[in-house]
Amino acid sequence: MVTDFPFLLQSMAWPLALLIAWFLGERLHEIWQVPRVSSYVAVGLLGSLINLPGLTDAVPGLPFLANVALSLVLFELGYRINLRWFRHNPWVMALGLVESALTFAAVYLASGWFDMGTDTRLIFASLSISASPAGIVRVANDLRSAGQVTERVLHLCAINCLVSVLAFNLVVGYWHLSTSGDLVLAAFGSVHVLVTSVAVGALLGVAAPWLLRAQRVQARDVTVVFALAVVLLTTMAYGLKLSPLLAALTFGIVARERRVHLTNAQRGFGTAGDLLTVFLFVYIASLLNWADVGTGMLFGLVLIVVRTATKVGCSVAAARLSGSTERKGLLTGLALTPMSAFAILLLEQSRLYGFEPAAHVLSSMAGMMLVLELFGPVVTQRALLAAHETHVTKE
């Protein structure tokens, strides 16, 4: 009979947590229309709160799996980016870039009110640019929303993530330079990560569609090939110390330009994608250390207000110029609220490559993350509903 009970409990914790998360996600969605991802986050947070064995202990392989899960989302996000749109409507691109820069500046300045080092403030600022692709894409897919708010949120989210990775890695490079004075190490920590990740992603973005055409792969199998390519990309990124997230986003953007069609039946990579999303959100939430939440709450709330204000402000200001309305601009800015997995995994990855302040930054951000992970998707969902871009319009 079972002798090692704690071990059994530990090994069962993960699958059980995921199962509970899934059921809770469906149930709460049905009753109160809570976005599913918020429920997943809630389960992860609870697991972390009660210190569920197996969930909070470092389990090897989980960060990798989380990176695969998020990379799939980023690939899909990249695939939805229409570069031609930026040519026809440069205001969308300009909005994304200006808003990213302003968010960076505003968060950097605001964090000056608190007692923190410049390095940490720069990291906060660069991470605050990002919006959560996982939260936004998942909520948009769940609602099957379509329209200007949806399009703009996705495109802005991609720009935000790209600028965020760029800024983040430059800050990491700067840190390496200022702590070690080693230019080579600094360059490795930033330029190499940025350039090589983009190059590898782009290369695969050209190679995969070529392979699909050469082998005359059936339309419904295209998704499988892309999913496997993303797994390959993540593995390569680990091996070469690259950013899997940046590589996956580039992969998606380039693959789309190569005009291979994904079938609409498998948005979000179908069932496999659903499974990985549950895991991703439970995992990310379980990384939060509750002890840090209280101390950083005021700081977190200030950053949220500043971040939201710049995103909404820029979006409203550019709305009419870019062919939309102020109302939709406001909703677009609000829908960009979620911020979670992308920022956390970016930090995790940098820690893996020797960026020491990462752990400290993560704990200082705990309060902000808690709020944005849990309520960000709700804001996105309400914004899309208010924009009447969802599949059921009740009037």
Place this chain on the structure above:
Amino acid sequence: MPLETFKASDSLTMGVELELQLVNTYDMDLSSSANDLLELLRRKPFPGVVTPEMTQSMIEIATDVQREHGPLLAQLQQIRDTLVHAGDRLNIEIAGGGTHPFQRWFEQRIFSKPRFQQLSGLYGYLAKQFTVFGQHVHIGCASPDEALFLLHSLNRYVPHFIALSASSPFSQGVDTLFDSARLNSVFAFPLSGRAPFTLSWDEFANVYFTKMESTGVVRSMKDFYWDIRPKPEYGTIELRVCDTPLTVERAAGLACYLQALCRHLLERSEPPPEEDDYLVYTYNRFQACRFGLDGMMVNPKTREQISIREDILATLRHLGPHADALNSQAALDEIERTAARDGNHATYLRKQYAESGSVQGVVRASVDALRFGPKA
């Protein structure tokens, strides 16, 4: 409420309405973006009329009243360019075609005008299957009796318009084997089909319509989904069997083919229409929907079988002088090329499917055809 008076208009004037698809640029599915597009279009003068339709993924455009092919085509091209440009600003593609090849009807939202809400309440899933895209051509009539005369005289030519315009071979992701799958959706409506046979407006309005109204089934002409119906408030008859073609050039060609045909019919050199013409009507219509230009139709007067393609080419030979009078030779050339050589747009779309191997590729081809014209 009795049927409104037929407002006489200039004979042989014409107007074209096109229902167009709004498609996302990402996986080529229909995009519920009509509100956004209309909002943007409202900011500048539009070279025609643009209105919301049944679902958010469709818009309808209409030309002004036109007399000749040249100005009609020019206006349609202007409308197209304006739409395509606005679409580009909003990351929306615009396409012709009678059906979207793979949209799933249950995911389309019904537009929120009260009439449409009421329709979807009444027709249930049919209302959503009604996400099909047609071209309507109005022809002006000098009197209501002229309207009924033209309406019924055109019965034998209806298959021509179905076959020439057919551009909906795919539906729900599969090749339906029909050239116009769209019309199958239209036929599902209870008041679709043909108008009752009468050549007197007085009888139509005061006997037939009054009786129908007293049954409570209809309240206005809008409740009839006939293939050709009179439109008293415009003083026109409206041909409704055409799929929206992939190009505005084809749309203008079809309108002017109808205009020339009506001019021919108004000479009254053909035997007058009669109820028995309709004996073969649904058979002919089926042949046109299913086989397009290769369909076989029965001439209601001679009872002879002839391929629709042959019948169109034979008709075109009679229309030369009318085309000269109406200045629409270029339009009839387009129709002749379609019938004799190029085939309809259903054929074109099937070819695109064979080349690209996916229904998304078909939508891509439709989008490009509207913007740039079909690939050679």
